[in-house]
């Protein structure tokens with residue numbers, strides 16, 4: 001597993017949060033993208049070498065809706081860059097982690113993604129991200 005690729009933050013209102021985080025970072029988001037399979041609209045910010053992903057739910061079944069209903073807005077997941085997502089999934093399964101999708105799916109920002117259940121990672125939802133060439 002490589003560097004932190006992004007930190008995902010669940011928000012109720014993407015437009016308002018875009019303004020809030022632009023004030024915080026002193027720079028606007030550089031892209032927005034809807035990911036239908038996850039029921040989310042996202043926006044991305046750069047802060048130095050780091051990347052922050054804001055996520056707003058687009059339907060009540062979205063993981064972001066459920067998360068906000070239970071825990072409120074806030075840090076939703078930490079994503080790590082990997083070179084070979086299939087090899088990482090295999091390794092992590094063998095280590096006993098619960099992989100939520102063994103077949104990587106298309107995420108935002110040109111990535112293949114897979115998730116580890118927070119039950120198996122001390123309550124933190126982990127995303128693996130492989131750049132699509």
Ligand SMILES: CC[C@@H](C(=O)O)C(=O)SCCNC(=O)CCNC(=O)[C@H](O)C(C)(C)COP(=O)(O)OP(=O)(O)OC[C@H]1O[C@@H](n2cnc3c(N)ncnc32)[C@H](O)[C@@H]1OP(=O)(O)O
Nearest residue numbers: 008035038042063066067076100107108115118123124125
């Ligand atoms: C934009 C695409 C992509 C990218 O490219 O970056 C993304 O980031 S998409 C992000 C949204 N997608 C996902 O989160 C997919 C993976 N998540 C899931 O499959 C589910 O959310 C889940 C983790 C399996 C939970 O789903 P479910 O069991 O249906 O929800 P519950 O509400 O019943 O929660 C069960 C249990 O888990 C706790 N939980 C849920 N989400 C989180 C979280 N993000 N961090 C920590 N804990 C979480 C929840 O509180 C429940 O705990 P208990 O109440 O103690 O049982």
Ligand SMILES: [Co+2]
Nearest residue numbers: 008053079127
């Ligand atoms: Co993410």
